[in-house]
Amino acid sequence: MPLFFGIGAGLMVLVRFAEGWHPVWKGVTLTTIELVMVPLGFLSGIGGFDYWLGYAIGQPTKPEDHSGHGAKSWRDYFRVNTDHKVIGVQYLVTTIFFFVAAGLLAMILRAELARPGMQFVDNQTFNGLFSVHASLMIFLFVIPAFAGLGNYVIPLMLGAPDMAFPRLNALSFWLLPIAGIMMLASFLAPGGAFASGWTAYAPLASTHQPMGTIFFQMAVQWAGASSIMTALNFLVTIITMRAPGMTFWRMPLLVWANFTTSLLVVLATPFIAGSQFFNMFDRVLHTHFFDAGAGGYPLGYQHIFWFYSHPAVYIMMLPGFGIVSEVLAVMARKPVFGYRLMALSLMAILVLGFSVWAHHMFVAGVASWLRVPMMVTSMIIAVPTGIKVFSWLATIWEGKLNFSTPMLFALGFLSMFVIGGLSGIYLAAVPIDIHVSDTYFVVAHIHYVLFGGSLFTIFAGIYFWFPKMTGRMYNERLGKLHFWLTFIGFNLTFFPMHWLGIQGMPRRVSDYAPKFANLNMFISIASFGLGISTVVFLYNMITSWARGPLAGANPWRSLTLEWQVSSPPPIFNFDEIPQVVGNPYEYGVPGARHAVFAHERAAELEAAPTR
Amino acid sequence: MEAHATHAHGPPLAHQSSRVDSRVLGMFLFIASEIMLFGSFFTAYFFIRVVNHEPWPPSQFHLPIYVAGVNTIILVTSSATVHWALQSIKRGHRAGLQAGLVLTFLMGLTFLLTQIMEYSRVGFAPRDQSFGTIFYCLTGLHGAHVFVGLTLLLFATIRAFRGHFSPEHHHGVEIPGIYWHFVDVMWIVVYATVYLL
Amino acid sequence: MRRGSVVQLVLIGALIGGAVTAAALLIPWLPPSASKERGGIDFVFWFTTGICITIFALVSAVIIYSIMHFRAGPDDDSDGLPIHGHTGLEIVWTAVPVVLVTAISVASAAVLHRNDHVPKRHLTVEVMGQQFAWSFKYDDEGGLSTGMLRLPVNEAVLLKITALDVIHSFWVPEFGQKLDALPGSVNNLVITPNKIGRYPVICTELCGLGHALMRTSAIVMSKGGYEAWVRAQRRALNGPKTGAGKAVFANQGCNSCHTLKAAAATAKVGPDLDKLPAEAKRAGKPLEQFVRESIIDPNAYIEPGYHPNVMPEVYKQLPKDQLDGLVQFLVQSSKGS
Numbered sequence A: 001m002p003l004f005f006g007i008g009a010g011l012m013v014l015v016r017f018a019e020g021w022h023p024v025w026k027g028v029t030l031t032t033i034e035l036v037m038v039p040l041g042f043l044s045g046i047g048g049f050d051y052w053l054g055y056a057i058g059q060p061t062k063p064e065d066h067s068g069h070g071a072k073s074w075r076d077y078f079r080v081n082t083d084h085k086v087i088g089v090q091y092l093v094t095t096i097f098f099f100v101a102a103g104l105l106a107m108i109l110r111a112e113l114a115r116p117g118m119q120f121v122d123n124q125t126f127n128g129l130f131s132v133h134a135s136l137m138i139f140l141f142v143i144p145a146f147a148g149l150g151n152y153v154i155p156l157m158l159g160a161p162d163m164a165f166p167r168l169n170a171l172s173f174w175l176l177p178i179a180g181i182m183m184l185a186s187f188l189a190p191g192g193a194f195a196s197g198w199t200a201y202a203p204l205a206s207t208h209q210p211m212g213t214i215f216f217q218m219a220v221q222w223a224g225a226s227s228i229m230t231a232l233n234f235l236v237t238i239i240t241m242r243a244p245g246m247t248f249w250r251m252p253l254l255v256w257a258n259f260t261t262s263l264l265v266v267l268a269t270p271f272i273a274g275s276q277f278f279n280m281f282d283r284v285l286h287t288h289f290f291d292a293g294a295g296g297y298p299l300g301y302q303h304i305f306w307f308y309s310h311p312a313v314y315i316m317m318l319p320g321f322g323i324v325s326e327v328l329a330v331m332a333r334k335p336v337f338g339y340r341l342m343a344l345s346l347m348a349i350l351v352l353g354f355s356v357w358a359h360h361m362f363v364a365g366v367a368s369w370l371r372v373p374m375m376v377t378s379m380i381i382a383v384p385t386g387i388k389v390f391s392w393l394a395t396i397w398e399g400k401l402n403f404s405t406p407m408l409f410a411l412g413f414l415s416m417f418v419i420g421g422l423s424g425i426y427l428a429a430v431p432i433d434i435h436v437s438d439t440y441f442v443v444a445h446i447h448y449v450l451f452g453g454s455l456f457t458i459f460a461g462i463y464f465w466f467p468k469m470t471g472r473m474y475n476e477r478l479g480k481l482h483f484w485l486t487f488i489g490f491n492l493t494f495f496p497m498h499w500l501g502i503q504g505m506p507r508r509v510s511d512y513a514p515k516f517a518n519l520n521m522f523i524s525i526a527s528f529g530l531g532i533s534t535v536v537f538l539y540n541m542i543t544s545w546a547r548g549p550l551a552g553a554n555p556w557r558s559l560t561l562e563w564q565v566s567s568p569p570p571i572f573n574f575d576e577i578p579q580v581v582g583n584p585y586e587y588g589v590p591g592a593r594h595a596v597f598a599h600e601r602a603a604e605l606e607a608a609p610t611r
Numbered sequence B: 001m002e003a004h005a006t007h008a009h010g011p012p013l014a015h016q017s018s019r020v021d022s023r024v025l026g027m028f029l030f031i032a033s034e035i036m037l038f039g040s041f042f043t044a045y046f047f048i049r050v051v052n053h054e055p056w057p058p059s060q061f062h063l064p065i066y067v068a069g070v071n072t073i074i075l076v077t078s079s080a081t082v083h084w085a086l087q088s089i090k091r092g093h094r095a096g097l098q099a100g101l102v103l104t105f106l107m108g109l110t111f112l113l114t115q116i117m118e119y120s121r122v123g124f125a126p127r128d129q130s131f132g133t134i135f136y137c138l139t140g141l142h143g144a145h146v147f148v149g150l151t152l153l154l155f156a157t158i159r160a161f162r163g164h165f166s167p168e169h170h171h172g173v174e175i176p177g178i179y180w181h182f183v184d185v186m187w188i189v190v191y192a193t194v195y196l197l
Numbered sequence C: 001m002r003r004g005s006v007v008q009l010v011l012i013g014a015l016i017g018g019a020v021t022a023a024a025l026l027i028p029w030l031p032p033s034a035s036k037e038r039g040g041i042d043f044v045f046w047f048t049t050g051i052c053i054t055i056f057a058l059v060s061a062v063i064i065y066s067i068m069h070f071r072a073g074p075d076d077d078s079d080g081l082p083i084h085g086h087t088g089l090e091i092v093w094t095a096v097p098v099v100l101v102t103a104i105s106v107a108s109a110a111v112l113h114r115n116d117h118v119p120k121r122h123l124t125v126e127v128m129g130q131q132f133a134w135s136f137k138y139d140d141e142g143g144l145s146t147g148m149l150r151l152p153v154n155e156a157v158l159l160k161i162t163a164l165d166v167i168h169s170f171w172v173p174e175f176g177q178k179l180d181a182l183p184g185s186v187n188n189l190v191i192t193p194n195k196i197g198r199y200p201v202i203c204t205e206l207c208g209l210g211h212a213l214m215r216t217s218a219i220v221m222s223k224g225g226y227e228a229w230v231r232a233q234r235r236a237l238n239g240p241k242t243g244a245g246k247a248v249f250a251n252q253g254c255n256s257c258h259t260l261k262a263a264a265a266t267a268k269v270g271p272d273l274d275k276l277p278a279e280a281k282r283a284g285k286p287l288e289q290f291v292r293e294s295i296i297d298p299n300a301y302i303e304p305g306y307h308p309n310v311m312p313e314v315y316k317q318l319p320k321d322q323l324d325g326l327v328q329f330l331v332q333s334s335k336g337s
Ligand code: HEA
Pocket: A199, A313, A314, A316, A317, A359, A360, A378, A379, A381, A382, A383, A385, A386, A387, A389, A417, A418, A420, A421, A422, A423, A424, A425, A427, A428, A429, A433, A436, A437, A438, A442, A445, A446, A449, A450, A453, A454, C055, C059, C096, C097, C098, C100, C101
């Protein structure tokens, strides 16, 4: 790493010298370059590039070597590993770490907001707090947590031995800690953490903020590169590595969801990369992308940013839809209602998602010929989403419901996400949005869809696949306790925010009108309760992983492929590739099978009376 | 039993559920992503161009259209040579492969050097008005891609001289080749927008 | 589906719907209305609320009913009915939401169109946002410039909103209208205040460290009162120095951040200006020079406990006579107390 630091610094001095600029040594530029070089050094240091480098300089490729595959002891989880199961667990543990970090920042946020006026932190720090809170939650928690679950489950569900590009998979994981630590480290930068919100609007973020902003801009690039690589990997795996008989219409809905999400990631993420490049260039190279005085266009930033970031909210929701479909079908012991329409509505959301970005800019001064069409498209998204919601309801209808923890979270998701989605409809209606945009109403919407939506599904997914990943069962009573504490704490914390917003409390403020004091105190107390609920979760996970009862291969009696192998699965998933013979959710259909293994098939033929 | 033992050490062969090779597919998806990255830069370009009602480019800026035109021809030709290299190895002509790759590499390098020369002679910097900004960023973004493409070609060339490719195994040429074609096509778009339009 | 279960489902739905409706009606959700535009906005709000309550009641009724009736017994390992879909139902729940969202869209578009309409007879005010203060310029009143927005009641105002440095956003909750202030372009917003009173003007776009403090007031006055105010302002600006200084202090919005008895200002964002002599001593400067410097170049000396870059730097652009008046006023009023 120091080597790369040196290379970076040398490079800069060289270039600046060659151009005859003074001073030759400059903090901002140096920081920018080091934020690229140091991580590269780190990645080479852990051996992330060894194979490719060897390939590049023309060493003969070794025949597949599996020493870096699979975890034999817990230490292997801290090394570069190419096994998708190890990587999946690495993803989940890392993202939960960042979730706790971001949540603790939110606790400081709430402590400050408990009373009007300033108590614990000053304004700049406060702005830094919610910026880092949101950025970590979005880029280092929700998006990669879904990627981690997908990483673990998808190859198993497809009947594949691993992802298509295992080494790329490992690399995309290792970019995450880099991005996350960069965001947290920005608190140490002179002038404090980046403080322009996770949206980082220009020209505030491009030229009016201290140096911490560069940490955000670079971290987003690293995290973005990571998610693009993972998405590529998912797409190629899903297209080329399905087991025989696994047609697209026989894929579990989680695979469908990750397929559409990955398309979104591949097509949309470059736009946020672009927007952050522009902001960074405006500062470091003194360009004028967003400087109205020199022919730049400040609104351009918002168009480019939201062209990514609206699809991003579906990147943060569609995999959750997939998880809920799995959990509800298994726990209700019924086929998913309207399977094909479920898959098609994912595609519809994907397409529509690219056509609504300006609904974040209704008050930004965009032309009305843009406002009204984008209002209509935003509203239309309620239709495919509604199809999904109603189909889930029909799935549990007349089912045999088992109220295990994943099921509780799935049902909790269903009710909370509907509230969040409906508040999205308020926001999509331009006259209402004009009134409530940039207020706590939006903060309430954010948390109903991201916490009540994404986070509930992540919890559902973690509990659901916990036995598969660890081979052990979590503690059901603690799981239920976690659910109820979260569910109640969540509603007490975030529901009152709707009222605050409509009444006139803007978002992103450390100080507010005295008339909102009592309710804010209430919200803060509730939010501490919500925080405590996370302790229950962490305790349950850690103790169950270490000492939980053994779970067996298929505790949920599920039909999909990942449950047909041992828990945890063998190192290469399947000793033989299964043959898929039917749909994944044929619960209640007598004699229906999703897949058969050759040895089972042999046994069946053996048993069948000979002609 | 013997067969089973070896099985446990390596993965079972994955079922190939599509006729497309996974590496080629991966490259195409990556290119889709790259196109979107260029898309964001073009979006910025057109925003800037539309909000500046004045004549475009603003009168104080002059672009060396002809030098860049020649450069374009060089780059497009290099697309042909990389194609030739690939065809050669498919037919087993190792010399054709090597010559094609070296030629491509040299032409790419010429392009990049010309581009750098142009930067130093063009007479304005990225900090000069939004026009300077977007000119440098679009051509610079493309230049960075040329650089990446050249690096990939360099790897392929090294391996070609070490004799790693054969009519059956030539993904190491094909995939950098696809990328190189993309870089060329993208240049035509960039050139047309920035210099001609 | 049995008859009984339908009745029960409807009952649960009605119960939830009723409870939510009660919550919607009993809690005062919307802030008091003080503009004509709010009428349309409130209508869309309640219209959407009606639709959303229905949908929420339906969804939660089905969930609660399912929890009550479809619970599997402790050792019940059987499966549910293998229902794969129902085309009729699927068409219904595609079509009904389409109709509902179309209705909301149409209502919204109509209201938007009405609220964006600029009546022929209107007052024009130029609104400028800058880190971290608002200023309002009345073109019709010979370029009178203030830090608080004063408007006559029942008259349409066209706000031409722009910004100096970064993006800000102008919002008055009671007016229901909001629009960003963008550097380099002018955005138009129409407001027709219809209730006399004093309302907060809030910056809602994150604009830097003083974003939370970027507040001022909008004062809606009777027509006569407004005209009298305009006349008084003009007179004050030409009158004896301290009186003029007092007007400048009020107009520039100093009172939205500072406490000063003589101006009846009580805000606490910046230092208490009644204690200026002590502060000048701490800074080690003569009082008058200190005050002038603090206004022209606020970062020259930072009072302990406060932050640099909060007080706007724009006051150096004040015309010389106004600046002199302001300094005189501050020096005298702080000495007096
Ligand atoms: C998981 C993330 C997620 C999801 C899924 C959504 C979903 C939606 N969002 Fe949200 N949104 C965010 C995350 C998300 N959002 C975030 C983070 C922000 C703030 C960004 C920032 O500024 O920091 C935001 C901001 C935001 C705004 C901008 C507000 C502002 O700043 O002024 C708008 C405006 O239109 C909006 C609309 C919508 C809509 C219409 C949906 C729809 O997709 C919802 C569709 C779902 C339903 C409607 C419910 C189920 C449907 C039925 C039961 C059928 C029947 C329904 C009807 C007939 C109405 N969102």
